[in-house]
Structures are given as C-alpha cells and as structure tokens.
Amino acid sequence: MTSWIRWQDSLWPSPGEGDSPWRPWSGRIEKFLPYALLALSTVLSLLLSGSDPAVTLGLVGIAAVWLLLTFTLLPERWAEHPVVVAASFAGLVTIAAVLEGHETIFLIFMITGFFDAMRLRPAPLALAGIFVVSALINTMPDGGPLRAFAEQPALWTVITLVQTAAVGGGGLASAAMARQHAERKRVLDELAAAQEENAVLQRQLLSQAREAGVLDERQRLSQEIHDTLAQGFTGIITQLEAADEAKSDPVEWQRHVGSAMALARENLTAARRSVRALGPQPLAGATLPDALDEVSRLWSGRTGVEVRFTTTGTSRALHPEIEATLLRITQEALANVEKHAAATIVGLTLSYMADQVTVDVRDDGRGFEPGTARPAGDSGFGVPGMRARVARLAGTLHLESEPGGGTAVSANLPALEVRP
Structure with missing residues (x-):
C-alpha cells in the first residue's frame, strides 16, 4: 500500500x-x-x-x-x-x-x-x-x-492485464526515479547545510584560536618579563637592601653595591635583547649545559650560595622551545631559592635520557609545606608559571618540600631533538 x-x-x-x-x-x-x-x-x-x-x-x-x-x-x-x-x-x-x-x-x-x-x-x-x-x-x-x-474472454483479459501491468509498472518506475531524485536532493541539501555549518564552525574556531593565541602570547610575555626584568630587579633590590644594612662596613657595602650595579647592567642587556627577540639570551650561541652553567655561576656569584651543577647522559641539541623552557624553569627555581629558601647549597642537575630530558633544582633551605599560601610578595609567576610552561610542551613538573628539609623542583620534558 x-x-x-x-x-x-x-x-x-x-x-x-x-x-x-x-x-x-x-x-x-x-x-x-x-x-x-x-x-x-x-x-x-x-x-x-x-x-x-x-x-x-x-x-x-x-x-x-x-x-x-x-x-x-x-x-x-x-x-x-x-x-x-x-x-x-x-x-x-x-x-x-x-x-x-x-x-x-x-x-x-x-x-x-x-x-x-x-x-x-x-x-x-x-x-x-x-x-x-x-x-x-x-x-x-x-x-x-x-x-x-x-x-473472447481469455484474449481480452490477458491484453487488459498486460497493459494494466505495463502502465502500473511505468508508474512504479517513475515513482522509484522520483524517490531517488528526492533522496539525492535531500542528501545534497543536507551536505550543503553541513558545509555551511562547518564553515561557520571553522570561522568560530579560527576566531577562538586567534583569541587563545593572543592570551597565550600575553601569558608568555608576562612570564618573559618576570623571568628577566622582574628577577633582575628583585636581585638589585636585594643587593641594595643588603648594602644599606652594611653602611658601617665599607668593604661589604662596596661588594653589595658592585653586585647591584653588575646585576643592573646584566638586566639591561637582557631586556634589550628580549625586546628584539623575546628569546632566552643565555642560549644565544651556547648549548643548554653551557647556558645553565653560566646562569648558575652568575647567580652563585651574586647571592653567595654555592651551586653544584652536573650533567648526566649524552648532551645533544634539543628543540629551542624545550631548551628555553628548561632554562626559564631553572632561573625561576633559583630566584625562588634566593627569595625564600635561605639555602647554603643548591644542586642543579641536567639529565639527558633516551626520550626525556630533566632539570632538577634542590636546595638545603628552610623548605615549606606544599599547598600552603605563597609567601607575601610572591608575584604569582613562580610555581604556577613553571607548571604552565611545562604543560604547554606535554611535560610534567614535580615539587617536593617540607619545613626544614629543603625544596626540590623537577621538570621533565620530551627530548625533542633538532631535525636538520
């Protein structure tokens, strides 16, 4: 029917x-x-x-x-x-x-x-x-x-039935063709609607991607400013405060003022380079182990805290983003040690493995209870900033600390090598 x-x-x-x-x-x-x-x-x-x-x-x-x-x-x-x-x-x-x-x-x-x-x-x-x-x-x-x-009932019955079947069959064939045509039209209409919907979604995704890119770039710029200018100014202020407290000791006063001036010159150079490229300056023309050695040496000379830097595994050139992230995390970890740890020794280890690379920063300072509020004056780009940097590159960040037991920060990233 x-x-x-x-x-x-x-x-x-x-x-x-x-x-x-x-x-x-x-x-x-x-x-x-x-x-x-x-x-x-x-x-x-x-x-x-x-x-x-x-x-x-x-x-x-x-x-x-x-x-x-x-x-x-x-x-x-x-x-x-x-x-x-x-x-x-x-x-x-x-x-x-x-x-x-x-x-x-x-x-x-x-x-x-x-x-x-x-x-x-x-x-x-x-x-x-x-x-x-x-x-x-x-x-x-x-x-x-x-x-x-x-x-002639048989003759006319057969003729009539055959003609009825032929006309009816033609109608059925026409109906089948009509249904096929209607189905094709329906599919084409749905495809056109889907293409239009996809175009709208693509425009929305592109818009969202641009917005996300802007937000991500703003976050990156904030972290770059924190990792260069903010850390430098913090060091300068620390040295000047120490110099103010050492007014009665000309030699000690002169040492702190000299450190502040050296840090200011270093910070100015880094700021000028960051404005041009926003790249991690210690890596310019240097390997990651050399850059970490320089950063730790300069930091140790400025703070008076001993840094024991070691490298394990076979060092090799990694993707610039990987090396830059490890460098920034090391700088941030050392800055946190300077501000909060009151440590005497810091251990810095760069480990190359088959498919991973790790930076470990350990100190023997006062430590703290993980999960507690950040110390007063913390800019908020410390541990959260490190976690954000590592997460963007599919890595992991581990933080271990306890009051009186020092702090250990470990950043693990995929060892993506530079392809020629």
Missing part, C-alpha cells in the same frame, strides 16, 4: 505538493494534456472520418465542458478530494468511451484516462481505474467491453 501511495504521489503530485521533483513537468501535463489529446482526436476525426461532424463536435464540446468544470476551474481546495477525483474520472472515462464508440480515433483522447486514474485514492482504486481504461481503449472499437469479453 505504501509503495502505491508513493507511486501516485510521485508520478502525479497533487497541487499542494510543490516540492515534488516531478512537479514541473507533471503539472504542465496535468493541465494541458487532456485538452491537447481531445483537440488532436477532434482534428483527425474531422479530417479522416465520414461521420456527422455536428455529432462529433457536440460530444467534444461536452467533454471540454466536463474538463473545465471538474478539473481546470475546480477550486484548488477540492481538486484532490477523493470523491471529486473519482467523479471527475468516471465522467471523463464515460465521455471518452462514447467518443471512441462514435469514432475510433478518439482512443487517443481515452489515453487521458490513464493519467486521471493515477490520481484516484486509495491505491487499489487507481489500479482498478487503469484496468477500466485499458479495457475500454481496447474493446470499444469491437462493440465495447461486454461484447468483447463475452466473445
């Missing part, structure tokens, strides 16, 4: 079914074909037949009026009502049968009945209508269906 309904709807859509893919041509056929076939039959009859033209034209006039009243001029709200369609079909087939009985050439007009039958509802009634039209179109020239089926 469902397939027959689809067949009817696809091959001969109702006026309200404007979205049917067959509507452009089926609408025109539905509107003009009955009149065209009637006119063609009439012209051929007048040219070829010897019958009284007045009778022929009278019957043709009745057929035309019936088409106008029940089809063309019928209000749209009634056009597809099953009762109206059945009445229209019955009248059309009756008039066409009379015309064909009068003149055989009007079997051309009878073809209209096949199309009108396809509008019948429900589907079995449409099939019955096709059967009736087939029987009339084949038997009217031989005296009508009653006489033909009475004289």
Whole structure:
C-alpha cells in the first residue's frame, strides 16, 4: 500500500505538493494534456472520418465542458478530494468511451484516462481505474467491453492485464526515479547545510584560536618579563637592601653595591635583547649545559650560595622551545631559592635520557609545606608559571618540600631533538 501511495504521489503530485521533483513537468501535463489529446482526436476525426461532424463536435464540446468544470476551474481546495477525483474520472472515462464508440480515433483522447486514474485514492482504486481504461481503449472499437469479453474472454483479459501491468509498472518506475531524485536532493541539501555549518564552525574556531593565541602570547610575555626584568630587579633590590644594612662596613657595602650595579647592567642587556627577540639570551650561541652553567655561576656569584651543577647522559641539541623552557624553569627555581629558601647549597642537575630530558633544582633551605599560601610578595609567576610552561610542551613538573628539609623542583620534558 505504501509503495502505491508513493507511486501516485510521485508520478502525479497533487497541487499542494510543490516540492515534488516531478512537479514541473507533471503539472504542465496535468493541465494541458487532456485538452491537447481531445483537440488532436477532434482534428483527425474531422479530417479522416465520414461521420456527422455536428455529432462529433457536440460530444467534444461536452467533454471540454466536463474538463473545465471538474478539473481546470475546480477550486484548488477540492481538486484532490477523493470523491471529486473519482467523479471527475468516471465522467471523463464515460465521455471518452462514447467518443471512441462514435469514432475510433478518439482512443487517443481515452489515453487521458490513464493519467486521471493515477490520481484516484486509495491505491487499489487507481489500479482498478487503469484496468477500466485499458479495457475500454481496447474493446470499444469491437462493440465495447461486454461484447468483447463475452466473445473472447481469455484474449481480452490477458491484453487488459498486460497493459494494466505495463502502465502500473511505468508508474512504479517513475515513482522509484522520483524517490531517488528526492533522496539525492535531500542528501545534497543536507551536505550543503553541513558545509555551511562547518564553515561557520571553522570561522568560530579560527576566531577562538586567534583569541587563545593572543592570551597565550600575553601569558608568555608576562612570564618573559618576570623571568628577566622582574628577577633582575628583585636581585638589585636585594643587593641594595643588603648594602644599606652594611653602611658601617665599607668593604661589604662596596661588594653589595658592585653586585647591584653588575646585576643592573646584566638586566639591561637582557631586556634589550628580549625586546628584539623575546628569546632566552643565555642560549644565544651556547648549548643548554653551557647556558645553565653560566646562569648558575652568575647567580652563585651574586647571592653567595654555592651551586653544584652536573650533567648526566649524552648532551645533544634539543628543540629551542624545550631548551628555553628548561632554562626559564631553572632561573625561576633559583630566584625562588634566593627569595625564600635561605639555602647554603643548591644542586642543579641536567639529565639527558633516551626520550626525556630533566632539570632538577634542590636546595638545603628552610623548605615549606606544599599547598600552603605563597609567601607575601610572591608575584604569582613562580610555581604556577613553571607548571604552565611545562604543560604547554606535554611535560610534567614535580615539587617536593617540607619545613626544614629543603625544596626540590623537577621538570621533565620530551627530548625533542633538532631535525636538520
């Protein structure tokens, strides 16, 4: 039943079914074909037949009026009502049968009945209508269906059934083509909608990526400023405060002032270079072990805290971002030792492994309880900044400390080597 309904709807859509893919041509056929076939039959009859033209034209006039009243001029709200369609079909087939009985050439007009039958509802009634039209179109020239089926029932039954199956099969094939066309159109519409949605999402993602990139760059700049200028100024302030406390000792005072001046010059140079490139200056033209050795030596000379630097494994050139991150973490860890630990010895170890590289900074200072609030005056870029740097490169940061037991910071990153 469902397939027959689809067949009817696809091959001969109702006026309200404007979205049917067959509507452009089926609408025109539905509107003009009955009149065209009637006119063609009439012209051929007048040219070829010897019958009284007045009778022929009278019957043709009745057929035309019936088409106008029940089809063309019928209000749209009634056009597809099953009762109206059945009445229209019955009248059309009756008039066409009379015309064909009068003149055989009007079997051309009878073809209209096949199309009108396809509008019948429900589907079995449409099939019955096709059967009736087939029987009339084949038997009217031989005296009508009653006489033909009475004289040769097997012959006319087979002919009618075959023609009914052919017309119905054509309808089903047309319905299948219509469904395929509609499905393709639906898929294309969905694909177009999906592409438009993807384009919108892509624009949103690009916008979000730009915003994230701006935020990430701001965070990076903040960390660079903290790791260069802020640390330098902290060291200068520390040396100047120590010099102020050593006013009574000219030698000690001079040592702290000299350290402050040296640190200021170093910080100024680093700031100028950072403005140009924002890169970790100790790595410029140096390997990571050499850069860490220089940083620890300068820090030790400034603070008076011994630094024991060692390297394990086979050193090799790593990706610049990896080396820069390890350098910055070392600088931040040493800055935290200077500000908070009151340590006497710091151990700094750079370890190269097969697929990882690690920096460990350990001190023998006062330590603290992990998880407690940061000491007053902490800028907030210490441990959180180190964690953020490591996380961006898929690494890990471990912090161990206890009151009176010193602190250990370990940063582990993937050992991504430089590819030629």
